[in-house]
Amino acid sequence: MKIARAAFVAALALFGMVAIAAAQDVRLSSRDGGIEITGTLLGYDGQFYRVETIYGELTVDGTGVLCDGPGCPSLEDFVAEIEISGAPTMGRLLLPALVQGFARRAGYALDQDGSQQDSVTYHLSDQQTGRKAARFKIRLSSSDEGFADLLVNQADIVMSRREVRDQEAARARATGLGDLQATGQSIVIALDALVPVVAEDNPLGAISVPDLARVFSGEIDNWSALGGPDAPITPHVGNSDAGASQAVVDLLLSPVRADLAPAAVTHASTQAVIEAIASDPFGMGLVSRATNGANGGTRQLDLSGSCGFVLKATRRSVKSEDYPLTAPMFLYRPMRRLPQVGREFMDYIQGPAAQLVIRRTGLIDLAAEEVGIEMQGIRLANAIAQAGEEIGLETLQDMIATLSPLRRLTTTFRYNAGSTRMDAQSRTNLSQLAKALEVGTYDGRHITLVGFTDGQGAPDVNRAMALRRAKRARQAIWDQAMTANPDRVTIDVQSFGEAMPMACDDSAWGRRINRRVEVWVR
Structure with a gap:
């Protein structure tokens, strides 16, 4: 009892609670009755309560408190509720397909409410007992409205056809939702x-x-x-x-x-x-x-x-983002816990089984594909055709000799303009590659990160710059692949500067496409 009370008091101190709020729809009390907090229940994930109080949002471990009031959830018949809001181009086809795929893989029975014009709801139930386990509600609005719903606690996940705007991220931070621009708060799913x-x-x-x-x-x-x-x-x-x-x-x-x-x-x-x-x-x-x-x-x-x-x-x-007008589809979530079934769903949509579902919708999945050098004749022909006086035959021969035994992954890293930060698609590529290393996908194989640049500047400077980018990418991979065994896979770096352009250097788009770190495997 003393331990539970100590943990509860620590939580109050963490959130600056120094007084008891006026009674609203729930009252959480420590089991010895010594501490009490009241407010409006924002959510319950099966273990933690989220309560809005006059001092802000508070998250409390349900194992240390008793809940009293009309807003208290049923602990025995708890049904996880996942609210998803945003771009209808994602909500009409992609998210329903992923929810259905997740239900099949996790062994849930799936029922769908009669679809309304602006939403669709799925109920997941235990196949043996029929007990409802979760409700997924997908609200079809817009990318803008999805972020607005998140800010007023009407969404747990945002579907967006674009990255979060700076002003939206600032409002989210101000309302206690965390930094939506931070690593891990968004993923590209298709x-x-x-x-x-x-x-x-x-x-x-x-x-x-x-x-x-x-x-x-x-x-x-x-x-x-x-x-x-x-x-x-x-x-x-x-x-x-x-x-x-x-x-x-x-x-x-x-x-x-x-x-x-x-x-x-x-x-x-x-x-x-x-x-x-x-x-x-x-x-x-x-x-x-x-x-x-x-x-x-x-x-x-x-x-x-x-x-x-x-x-x-x-x-x-x-x-690989070699095509310049790629349009990622994002899911954003705030820095708070989803119910367990929601966390399992987020894990599923980033796994290999979901990639097949995504491809069947007509969109492009994120599964890495290997492409042999024999299928890259156009790229090699372009490299030879565009090689100026500064790129000699020796450099081209060195590049071909290095890459011929390898296969290029569609996993590629590119960077935001004027920044050392990877763009959104590349950050997801980095996460996917790190997870693949952690589960042993590339055990016993040799990975080479190859840096390339545009043609602006001196060749020696470009080659050195591309090598630095490749080294930074390697460090970022190992930083994320924390449970991977570096003894089972080798990652080295190489650079050929401006020797293999993907596009013309006469525009900002072309130069951006040419500045990249490719991933090759043997």
């Missing part, structure tokens, strides 16, 4: 890409990323600027959850100039964009790669550059 599309009979085959940005900002408004007829260009984007228009800004326009905004016809959905382009010979759209794949009447444009490189939105190029 990948999509923005692809430009035109009508099937449009003769244009490819467009550079800078020109694409100028089209969707209104700076280029006539096809003659792209080598076509003297006719106006009508750009189209979807705005079903604001995710598409936000992605246009984040991925396409902001790297050109921070103040650019989309100058396009907006539609209620990606499908509406595709239908508009199919009937408009002078239209150009930006749509989801996953949605566009099964539609006729439109044709996808490749991305090109003045040096002749062409980038296609393939599964592997999106996984």
Whole structure:
């Protein structure tokens, strides 16, 4: 009893509790009756109570207290409740598929409430007893509304087609939800890409990323600027959850100039964009790669550059971020405990079984794929074709000799502009690789981290810079793979600087694509 009281008093001290709040809907009392706290119950995860008091949110271990009041949950018939809110493009297909896959794998019976326009609810029950174990409610709103729901305690997890904004993260910190920008508070669960599309009979085959940005900002408004007829260009984007228009800004326009905004016809959905382009010979759209794949009447444009490189939105190029307009799908959660079934669900969606579910939805999973050098002829041809006087035959021969026995993983690390911090997709790649090392996936194998740069600057400086990035990536891997045995796998580093460009160096996008650390295995 003294131990329980001491733990309870310590919790009160931690949260600055110096007085007892006015009675609300629950009262938590230490078992000896010496300490009491009252407030509004925010949640119960089967072990811990979360209570809103006049002094802020308090988390209390239920084993040390008794609960009294109308808000107290039933301890015998506890049903875990997981509230998920945000982007409907994720909530209509991806999250339901993952909840269903999780239920099958964990051995739960699954029932679905009649779907409403703005939400869907799943009940997970024990197959033997029929006792309900969990309720997953998926609210279809928008990325913006998902973060807003989190701030007012109406969501445990946010589905977002974009990274959290600085002001949203600041509000979350101010309300006691922790730092949503910190490592571990968000994960990328699936990948999509923005692809430009035109009508099937449009003769244009490819467009550079800078020109694409100028089209969707209104700076280029006539096809003659792209080598076509003297006719106006009508750009189209979807705005079903604001995710598409936000992605246009984040991925396409902001790297050109921070103040650019989309100058396009907006539609209620990606499908509406595709239908508009199919009937408009002078239209150009930006749509989801996953949605566009099964539609006729439109044709996808490749991305090109003045040096002749062409980038296609393939599964592997999106996984490796070699395609510049990749669009990750995020789940965000605050720094608080989910019920056990919620924690198991979060573990499941990052595991190998979930990757098969994700791929079946038409999106791109995050499972690492190995690509032999024999399948990378275009990359090698580009390296030779673009090698200037500063990149000699000896460097190219050294690179081929080093990489030929290895296989490239689609796992790649890239960095935010002007920063040593990995971008969101790369941070998830890092976490996935660290977990693979911990479970022994690469035991007995040799991993080489290979650094590359753009062509700006002297070759010797670039090669040294790329080597430093590779070393930092190796340290970050070992920092996360805390239970991995370094005696079972070797990770070394190599650098070839600007010797293998993936894109033209004539734009910020191309230079970003070229600055990378690749992962190769033997």
